[in-house]
Amino acid sequence: PVALEPLAADAFPLALPGGFTFAGGARLDLHGGRLAQPAALSLPAPAGLASGTSVLLVRVSEIDGASQLELVATGQLAAGRLVASLAGLPLPGGVEGCRLAFLAAPTPLAFVSGTVTDSGGAVPGALARVEGLPFVARTDSQGHFALAAPPGNAVVSALELSTRDLARASASVVAGGPAAAVDLELARTAPRVLALVPADGALGVPFLSV
Numbered sequence: 001p002v003a004l005e006p007l008a009a010d011a012f013p014l015a016l017p018g019g020f021t022f023a024g025g026a027r028l029d030l031h032g033g034r035l036a037q038p039a040a041l042s043l044p045a046p047a048g049l050a051s052g053t054s055v056l057l058v059r060v061s062e063i064d065g066a067s068q069l070e071l072v073a074t075g076q077l078a079a080g081r082l083v084a085s086l087a088g089l090p091l092p093g094g095v096e097g098c099r100l101a102f103l104a105a106p107t108p109l110a111f112v113s114g115t116v117t118d119s120g121g122a123v124p125g126a127l128a129r130v131e132g133l134p135f136v137a138r139t140d141s142q143g144h145f146a147l148a149a150p151p152g153n154a155v156v157s158a159l160e161l162s163t164r165d166l167a168r169a170s171a172s173v174v175a176g177g178p179a180a181a182v183d184l185e186l187a188r189t190a191p192r193v194l195a196l197v198p199a200d201g202a203l204g205v206p207f208l209s210v
Contacts, residue, residue: 003029006043012101013060014067017134019106023055023075024082026100039086041100045077053077054105054175056148057084058135059098063127064161071135071147074111075102105148110173113146114182115139116158123160123186131155151175158184165189 007025016022024043041057049055055075061068073084082102116126122143129136130149137145139158147156150173157168167184174180198205 001031003027003031007099007101013099014069016103017069020103021106023049023102023104025102028098028100035086040083041086042081042083043102045080045082046104049077049082049104051077052108054107054109054148055082055084056103056105056109056135057100058103059100061098061136063136063138064159068136069134071137072100074148108151108175109148110151110154110175110177111146111179112149112154112156112171112173112182113144113179114156114184115143116145116160116167116184116186117143118160118165118186123158126158126160126186128156128158128184131157146179149173149180154180154182156182156184158186160186163189 005027007027009022009025012022012025023046026041026043057072057075058069059072061070063070072086075082075084112130116123116128116139124139124141124143126139127136128139128145128147130147132150133148135148137147139145152173153170154173155168155170157166159166165186165188167186169182169184171180171182
């Protein structure tokens with residue numbers, strides 16, 4: 001069964017990004033299942049939402065030990081309603097039960113899309129983000145991702161969560177234009193010592209019995 005109920009702005013668990021406004025939300029519960037077929041989310045649009053406003057559909061996801069705003073899709077204003085496909089952007093494994101929100105941007109947004117690779121090919125499950133916006137995306141099984149970006153010079157990064165290998169690139173993006181292509185190749189991150197306990201040269205360190 002699929003359960004869908006409204007989610008008010010004061011019940012959304014994360015602070016909204018600066019300048020963005022809460023345009024509607026929903027709590028989607030699939031009771032442990034996943035969507036096997038394409039679906040769309042449609043909610044009444046708030047009064048005063050101007051035509052042409054950039055609207056993002058995001059969900060709250062626990063990624064890399066923190067709650068993140070993960071981009072799901074772009075929202076479209078149609079006949080007084082906000083509509084977004086739940087299969088519009090890469091979502092590994094489908095859409096699980098989650099809290100979803102339409103966020104209206106203060107200014108028009110641009111978009112980037114690309115593929116994350118390493119020496120072995122495409123990297124699924126990497127975490128991509130754009131500097132200047134707090135949204136993230138996880139690459140799909142083919143390493144693809146798509147993200148919103150501020151117009152101008154967008155700096156895009158990707159992080160492989162298990163190895164911490166990182167890649168960064170930039171692209172010129174235009175609001176309302178096609179998504180700029182940004183492909184990222186992860187660079188190997190050498191292991192490093194973060195802490196040494198006890199400190200080098202320490203004296204009188206007691207032994208611990210196990």
